[in-house]
Amino acid sequence: MRFAVALVTFVTFVTLAGHATGAEFEASGYHEQHCTRCHGSEVYTRDNRRVQSYHALQAQVARCDANLAMGLFPEDLNALVEHLNTRYYRFDK
Numbered sequence: 773m774r775f776a777v778a779l780v781t782f783v784t785f786v787t788l789a790g791h792a793t794g795a796e797f798e799a800s801g802y803h804e805q806h807c808t809r810c811h812g813s814e815v816y817t818r819d820n821r822r823v824q825s826y827h828a829l830q831a832q833v834a835r836c837d838a839n840l841a842m843g844l845f846p847e848d849l850n851a852l853v854e855h856l857n858t859r860y861y862r863f864d865k
């Protein structure tokens with residue numbers, strides 16, 4: 773029993789430590805690696821692009837991320853949204 777508790781504590785620690793390093797989530801690199809599987813960045817700049825507000829961008833990134841099932845943390849998603857907004861969309865918040 774004590775071993776089980778120790779194991780759970782250990783696993784929790786490793787998970788949290790993993791997340792701590794995950795805090796250095798790099799939106800640009802992640803985007804290059806995972807988000808260009810179905811579409812390139814041209815969908816962000818095309819004339820008839822669908823996303824028309826910061827809120828819609830958050831929603832779209834969440835939808836697309838769900839397809840990838842990478843289990844991103846909310847702050848990583850935010851970093852991705854920020855990245856796309858700074859680089860392509862330039863919405864006011």
Ligand code: HEC
Binds near residue numbers: 815839
């Ligand atoms: C499983 C395939 C798939 C993956 C992977 C994917 N997307 Fe998408 N994404 C789509 C489709 C389909 C559309 C709609 C394209 C269209 O309307 O022509 C889209 C559209 C978008 C748009 C809206 C473009 C516009 O018209 O303004 C954004 C923003 C976007 N994706 C971001 C992302 C991000 C960020 C990732 C990585 C987390 C990602 N996508 C990964 C399928 C995907």
